[in-house]
Amino acid sequence: KDDMYLKTLDDLRIEHSLSKNKAGVFYYINIKDFNSLNQRYGRKYGDYILEIIRCRLNNIKKYKCSSAYVGGAQYAVYINKKIPKRAAIKFAKEIVKVLTQSIEEKYLMLDIAVGVGICIGAYEDFDEFVKYAYVAGDYAKNRLNYNIILYTDLMKSEENLVIACQREVNRIISTGKLDFNYKPNNFHFESHLTPQHNIYDDTK
Numbered sequence: 001k002d003d004m005y006l007k008t009l010d011d012l013r014i015e016h017s018l019s020k021n022k023a024g025v026f027y028y029i030n031i032k033d034f035n036s037l038n039q040r041y042g043r044k045y046g047d048y049i050l051e052i053i054r055c056r057l058n059n060i061k062k063y064k065c066s067s068a069y070v071g072g073a074q075y076a077v078y079i080n081k082k083i084p085k086r087a088a089i090k091f092a093k094e095i096v097k098v099l100t101q102s103i104e105e106k107y108l109m110l111d112i113a114v115g116v117g118i119c120i121g122a123y124e125d126f127d128e129f130v131k132y133a134y135v136a137g138d139y140a141k142n143r144l145n146y147n148i149i150l151y152t153d154l155m156k157s158e159e160n161l162v163i164a165c166q167r168e169v170n171r172i173i174s175t176g177k178l179d180f181n182y183k184p185n186n187f188h189f190e191s192h193l194t195p196q197h198n199i200y201d202d203t204k
Contacts, residue, residue, distance in 0.1 A: 007066055012078045015066060015078070026119045027076060027092060028119075029076065030073060031049065031050075031112055032115055033113070037110070060077070063079045082122070100113060117139065117140050118136055136149040136151035
């Protein structure tokens, strides 16, 4: 495996289609207030933050999960097997802990926040995972006091939110079926910028 490569939504979809087991957990991750960070520090640091998040996600190996770049300031993590709800939520907390470590670059220290939407279920159509996790992630992104939201059927009653999300979800899904891949600028990281700790790996 190339540790410098982050999968796309298409890769996760193929992984799901090849598996006989359709149960799993899908995490939709948003970097909160990313546009503000971009405006304040510039596009270079915006790309830099995206690259750091990519590195950190690649170092999370628990449950043999797969990580993907979705687009903008959005990422996904997919576990292609059934795990208990409590374990799924605990893993989401671990993801948040890893991704929100301060980013240091010379005289600049950046603190970022992320919102994570979780969908737990068994779906023949992979895009159902994406849609439901996206809705939960939208809740998490727009609420100051919540970093993690688990999708429930009660969210279906929020028709205005779902309708507002639907166009964006459709764009993500349709674009993901194409060659939707992020090609960041080439950064030369100092060793301390590549996370070497808080790596959750139960595959050893």
